[in-house]
Amino acid sequence: MTKYNFINFFRNSWTNDSSVYKLLFFIGLLKLLFNLLIPITPQEAYYWYYSQHLDLSYFDHPPMTAYSIFLGTLLFGNTVFGVKFMAVVWWFFTNMLLYKIVKNHIEFYKLDSSFYKLPFYSLIIYNLTVIGSLYSITMVPDTPLMFFWFLIVYSVQKVILNNKKIWWLVAGVSLGFALMSKYSAIIITGSLFLFLLFSKEYRKLLLTPYPYLSILIGILVFSPVIYWNYANEWASFKYQFSERASKAKPLQIKYFLQLVISQFFLLTPLIFLWCFSTVYHYIKNWKTNRKLDLFFFTGLPIIIIFALISFKSLVKMNWLLPGYISLIVMMAFTHKHNLEKLTASIKVGLGISLFLVVLGHFILVVPNVPLGEANTWSGWKDASQQIYKLQMEYGGRNNCFIFGNSYKSASLVKFYLPDQQPTYAENIFGERGLQFDYWEDPAKLYGKNALYVFDNRKEYKPELEIVEKYFDEIREVKKFEYDFFGIAKTRTITCYYCVNYHETN
Numbered sequence: 303m304t305k306y307n308f309i310n311f312f313r314n315s316w317t318n319d320s321s322v323y324k325l326l327f328f329i330g331l332l333k334l335l336f337n338l339l340i341p342i343t344p345q346e347a348y349y350w351y352y353s354q355h356l357d358l359s360y361f362d363h364p365p366m367t368a369y370s371i372f373l374g375t376l377l378f379g380n381t382v383f384g385v386k387f388m389a390v391v392w393w394f395f396t397n398m399l400l401y402k403i404v405k406n407h408i409e410f411y412k413l414d415s416s417f418y419k420l421p422f423y424s425l426i427i428y429n430l431t432v433i434g435s436l437y438s439i440t441m442v443p444d445t446p447l448m449f450f451w452f453l454i455v456y457s458v459q460k461v462i463l464n465n466k467k468i469w470w471l472v473a474g475v476s477l478g479f480a481l482m483s484k485y486s487a488i489i490i491t492g493s494l495f496l497f498l499l500f501s502k503e504y505r506k507l508l509l510t511p512y513p514y515l516s517i518l519i520g521i522l523v524f525s526p527v528i529y530w531n532y533a534n535e536w537a538s539f540k541y542q543f544s545e546r547a548s549k550a551k552p553l554q555i556k557y558f559l560q561l562v563i564s565q566f567f568l569l570t571p572l573i574f575l576w577c578f579s580t581v582y583h584y585i586k587n588w589k590t591n592r593k594l595d596l597f598f599f600t601g602l603p604i605i606i607i608f609a610l611i612s613f614k615s616l617v618k619m620n621w622l623l624p625g626y627i628s629l630i631v632m633m634a635f636t637h638k639h640n641l642e643k644l645t646a647s648i649k650v651g652l653g654i655s656l657f658l659v660v661l662g663h664f665i666l667v668v669p670n671v672p673l674g675e676a677n678t679w680s681g682w683k684d685a686s687q688q689i690y691k692l693q694m695e696y697g698g699r700n701n702c703f704i705f706g707n708s709y710k711s712a713s714l715v716k717f718y719l720p721d722q723q724p725t726y727a728e729n730i731f732g733e734r735g736l737q738f739d740y741w742e743d744p745a746k747l748y749g750k751n752a753l754y755v756f757d758n759r760k761e762y763k764p765e766l767e768i769v770e771k772y773f774d775e776i777r778e779v780k781k782f783e784y785d786f787f788g789i790a791k792t793r794t795i796t797c798y799y800c801v802n803y804h805e806t807n
Contacts, residue, residue, distance in 0.1 A: 322401055322422060329429075330394045333438055337386040340666040341679040344710035345442050347717040350375070350385050352737065354722075359530035361538055361737045366483040367443045374441070380722060389445050393438030396449045396627070399456050400424050404631055406456075410463045411593060416638075423641045424634040427576075430655040432568045432662055433623055439666075443484040444620045450480035451624040454490055455600050458497075462504050462596070467512055474516035478523020485542050486621060489604045491517060497599035501592075534740075550614040558612040564619035569626065570658050572651030577629055580636040594632050601628030672790040675759055678710070681784035681793040685755075686718035689797055692780060693753055696799065699723050703747055703803075705730040707756035707764050709738055715755055731769045732806060747803050753779075754798040764796070773800040 342350070352360055352368035353375060359365050374387035404421040407413075428434040437445050457473035460466055480487035498508050507513060521528075531539050566574045584591045584598055591598075604625040608617045634641075640648050665671050670680045689704065696702040704719075705726035706712035712735075716725040729735030730744050730752070754776065756764045770776045782795040 326397050330390050333390045337383050342382045344678050344714055346385050347713035348709050351713045358526040363443050364482045364527045366446045386441050389441040392445045392449045399452045403456050420634045427630050431573055435659045444623050447483035450476050452627050470512040470516045474519025477520030481524040493600045493603045553613055557616050561612045561617050570655035576633050580633045583636050597628040597631045601625045670784045670786045670792040672786045672792050681795055682714040683718045685782040685795040686715045690719050702751045704753045708762035709736045731772050750803050752800040754800050758794040771806045774802040776800045
């Protein structure tokens with residue numbers, strides 16, 4: 303393709319559906335190739351372990367992530383590429399929905415030709431966030447959640463713009479799948495209720511059976527997860543709702559500030575500021591912005607809810623993500639003039655966004671990059687293979703099992719072990735091992751020796767004084783040190799040999 307042909311292709315991509323889809327497909331291929339170069343994260347390794355034990359649900363999450371990874375590894379084996387494959391697929395379809403939603407809005411309201419570039423601009427905004435890039439190459443519950451959340455928005459848009467009642471069915475199925483991705487998807491039902499309630503034009507839909515039928519369909523799709531909880535004493539629901547609520551602390555600002563800082567970098571500075579200005583512009587000109595109500599009500603509530611929770615409890619940076627996609631639709635309309643004029647300050651802002659996205663990708667491919675606690679992946683592939691050799695020296699897997707001090711270390715070791723044998727977590731020494739509690743009964747290992755593995759991250763303590771109560775003897779046998787080209791230490795992974803596993807003393 304010549305230089306001029308490439309320029310023409312890019313220009314045509316602004317308004318040509320086929321060109322947009324081809325461009326997304328091409329970028330998706332690049333992401334798949336990139337996935338050949340990067341490591342698996344601890345969370346992904348844990349969800350991959352899920353996929354090795356397919357079930358209706360799991361202790362700390364519903365099953366959509368496990369099903370996605372199962373499909374990827376079915377196609378490409380138990381490899382990093384296989385684990386991450388469906389992340390790119392979900393990213394592709396999320397982008398297609400974003401493009402179509404903005405385009406549907408423009409076409410229905412017969413906006414003039416100056417708006418025809420906005421669907422493409424919305425893709426640029428989304429993919430210039432760390433959210434849009436990170437969750438296209440990381441297979442975690444948020445990845446399918448964002449797609450299904452937006453599919454609900456798309457379905458309701460089709461209902462209100464085209465009066466096609468069949469889309470209530472699609473919305474219901476999408477709700478079920480969104481809940482099977484992450485429990486926080488339930489928030490969108492309240493968001494849509496508010497949207498309809500405050501809309502003079504569409505409030506009458508609340509008097510029809512269709513919204514409620516949609517919710518019922520969602521519950522039916524989600525029912526296997528409900529059944530799993532029923533069969534397991536509501537363990538997952540208790541863990542995610544009542545237990546988290548019980549850990550709420552007195553009112554404080556620390557967690558809120560942490561959340562704001564995390565969102566500042568996840569969105570990148572320019573788009574973070576655009577979020578505020580978009581919401582401000584909508585509220586200030588509420589009467590003239592009513593056409594954007596659907597996106598306002600499916601975007602802002604989840605952000606407000608978790609922002610308020612952050613005054614009492616730790617809120618993880620990814621919990622707000624679904625709301626931002628709807629706000630990006632609003633952003634494209636609100637900041638249309640900024641995207642067209644590209645003043646010096648806007649160019650700098652977009653340049654910073656691009657830099658942060660590229661930096662995020664670069665960090666993943668640099669061996670042992672020193673990020674402190676933020677680097678969760680370095681060293682584990684090499685250490686796991688050496689731990690396997692130690693296990694062979696101590697009689698093999700029939701005589702010596704492997705366990706970690708957390709579900710993360712146990713999952714990473716398992717993924718990288720040559721035979722991907724079962725590994726164990728804190729449940730070996732009497733602590734809760736999350737989903738590990740449901741896979742294996744530690745009592746079956748009594749009488750065996752073990753290798754205990756942990757790293758020097760502060761998130762989980764080695765608890766050696768507790769571990770030694772479950773064995774006749776424990777002793778350190780190996781330390782694996784990893785550094786960044788001899789300049790800075792990245793990780794220390796320690797391995798203890800433990801003799802004769804038994805009940806606690």
